Amino acid sequence: MPTQLKEKIKNKKAIVGIIGLGYTGLPLALTLADAGFLVYGIDIDQNRVDLLKKGKSYIDDVPDGNLRSLINKKQFMPAVNYDIFKNLDIVCICLPTPLDKHKQPDMSYIQAALDEIKKRLRRGQLIILESTTYPGTTEELFLPQLATSGLKVGQDFFLAFAPERIDPGNKQYSLRKTPQVVGGITKTCGQLTQLFYQQIIDQVILVSSPRVAEMTKLLENIFRVVNISLINELALLCGKMKIDIWEVIEAAKTKPYGFMPFYPGPGVGGHCIPVDPFYLSWRAKEYNFFTRFIDLAGEINELMPHYVITQIIWALNQQQKPIKNSKILVLGVAYKKDIGDTRESPALKIIEDLLKKKARISYHDPFVPVLEIANQKLKSIKLSLRTLKDADCLLILTDHSNYNYEDLARQSQLVVDTRNAVKNKNLKHVFCL
Ligand SMILES: NC(=O)c1ccc[n+]([C@@H]2O[C@H](COP(=O)([O-])OP(=O)(O)OC[C@H]3O[C@@H](n4cnc5c(N)ncnc54)[C@H](O)[C@@H]3O)[C@@H](O)[C@H]2O)c1
Numbered sequence: 066m067p068t069q070l071k072e073k074i075k076n077k078k079a080i081v082g083i084i085g086l087g088y089t090g091l092p093l094a095l096t097l098a099d100a101g102f103l104v105y106g107i108d109i110d111q112n113r114v115d116l117l118k119k120g121k122s123y124i125d126d127v128p129d130g131n132l133r134s135l136i137n138k139k140q141f142m143p144a145v146n147y148d149i150f151k152n153l154d155i156v157c158i159c160l161p162t163p164l165d166k167h168k169q170p171d172m173s174y175i176q177a178a179l180d181e182i183k184k185r186l187r188r189g190q191l192i193i194l195e196s197t198t199y200p201g202t203t204e205e206l207f208l209p210q211l212a213t214s215g216l217k218v219g220q221d222f223f224l225a226f227a228p229e230r231i232d233p234g235n236k237q238y239s240l241r242k243t244p245q246v247v248g249g250i251t252k253t254c255g256q257l258t259q260l261f262y263q264q265i266i267d268q269v270i271l272v273s274s275p276r277v278a279e280m281t282k283l284l285e286n287i288f289r290v291v292n293i294s295l296i297n298e299l300a301l302l303c304g305k306m307k308i309d310i311w312e313v314i315e316a317a318k319t320k321p322y323g324f325m326p327f328y329p330g331p332g333v334g335g336h337c338i339p340v341d342p343f344y345l346s347w348r349a350k351e352y353n354f355f356t357r358f359i360d361l362a363g364e365i366n367e368l369m370p371h372y373v374i375t376q377i378i379w380a381l382n383q384q385q386k387p388i389k390n391s392k393i394l395v396l397g398v399a400y401k402k403d404i405g406d407t408r409e410s411p412a413l414k415i416i417e418d419l420l421k422k423k424a425r426i427s428y429h430d431p432f433v434p435v436l437e438i439a440n441q442k443l444k445s446i447k448l449s450l451r452t453l454k455d456a457d458c459l460l461i462l463t464d465h466s467n468y469n470y471e472d473l474a475r476q477s478q479l480v481v482d483t484r485n486a487v488k489n490k491n492l493k494h495v496f497c498l
Contacts, residue, residue, distance in 0.1 A: 077101040082153040089229040090159030091124050096240045098141040100265050106143035117143040125404050150185040162196045168343050186214045191223040197341045199348040203275035219251030225258035226275035228282035234404040244268040248278030286341040292327040294362035300329035311485040331483040332369035332411030334400025339409045370414040380496045388422045394456035395428040397463025405432030412462045453477045461486050
């Protein structure tokens with residue numbers, strides 16, 4: 066291993082740059098700064114950088130207090146440009162990897178950063194890609210472009226893939242407690258990357274190549290999407306068979322081995338589960354291979370928002386009400402509980418569809434004060450006895466903690482509950498998925 070960088074990492078003297086200060090990049094930057102590294106952040110969003118400089122966090126899991134103290138101490142310094150790049154010893158890339166409208170990888174964020182990096186790459190730097198992506202990205206997209214600098218990988222500079230595993234809102238598994246997988250282009254690249262993460266994470270697993278690390282991350286997310294779609298499909302069937310899927314899952318969960326519970330819902334959301342698996346199905350086609358499980362899972366999960374709409378129509382129908390002009394109060398618009406992330410949230414699709422059907426929509430979400438949807442700006446309303454009584458239907462899309470759902474249900478005229486939030490099954494005006 067190159068002694069200089071190795072010693073700098075061990076002594077926390079390596080200067081680290083984090084490109085992309087979002088859900089994954091900001092917590093990583095602060096964990097590194099907390100551990101004693103000098104950390105620079107690079108993000109093209111001026112508004113975000115201005116907030117950070119004032120010690121204001123825009124990520125639910127990142128409290129202002131710690132951020133402010135690291136900013137005041139100049140242990141963490143955010144900027145909108147790459148001016149600092151030459152001074153960095155280690156660079157972690159935490160940029161979005163979305164899909165385009167044809168469900169193909171949109172690598173434009175990564176490429177934009179790569180354009181900046183390749184102009185500035187210098188001897189001795191370690192570059193780590195954290196963004197979820199298709200197997201081959203580090204070797205086939207990054208390596209050739211960085212090699213145009215004339216520097217040799219494994220000798221002059223170092224390159225690795227280390228997938229981010231953050232789970233927003235998860236209080237049990239912090240960054241330190243979540244094992245990190247790393248794969249380097251060369252043995253030295255891998256070892257340096259492993260040593261780096263060992264400074265902040267309890268367990269770091271070195272695999273044989275970036276490809277293996279890239280595929281590992283995808284396997285984790287594909288495992289989730291396939292199992293979620295399986296349980297969604299069974300929920301649809303149980304609905305027809307008049308079997309309570311939630312009770313079935315609770316019972317199956319008592320098996321101490323060989324079963325892991327997944328829960329049905331209004332559809333999948335977030336930047337990972339509805340997106341990442343399609344990076345693999347796209348790549349697989351190059352090998353004349355069709356990833357049927359992934360595509361089928363996508364298809365079933367896409368059905369769920371429509372199923373919820375059908376349930377609302379059915380439930381309103383029981384009360385002789387058409388969907389048109391009915392007042393629907395949506396509870397929770399984030400894609401999962403206790404966070405404010407609405408990216409790919411099924412709530413967006415459901416609300417858009419309800420608006421098209423001329424329902425009158427209001428929503429309440431303590432984590433999402435404003436929601437821009439179908440060229441409208443909706444504001445989260447206060448939950449009160451009056452707003453609940455006034456709504457023709459309370460639609461529970463996200464089961465944020467700290468609500469007494471049974472009380473809310475009792476105060477409502479009609480409830481469609483997509484999360485089994487209302488546990489009391491004797492309430493006849495509650496329709497559960
Ligand atoms: N959010 C999650 O829960 C999660 C979990 C695991 C893995 N991931 C993966 O991590 C990666 C990043 O996701 P995220 O949720 O942190 O994204 P994010 O959208 O929250 O943050 C990305 C940040 O990058 C900035 N940015 C965009 N282009 C830039 C550029 N050219 N230079 C500098 N900054 C730029 C944006 O302004 C934004 O602040 C994705 O590949 C995602 O799949 C996300």
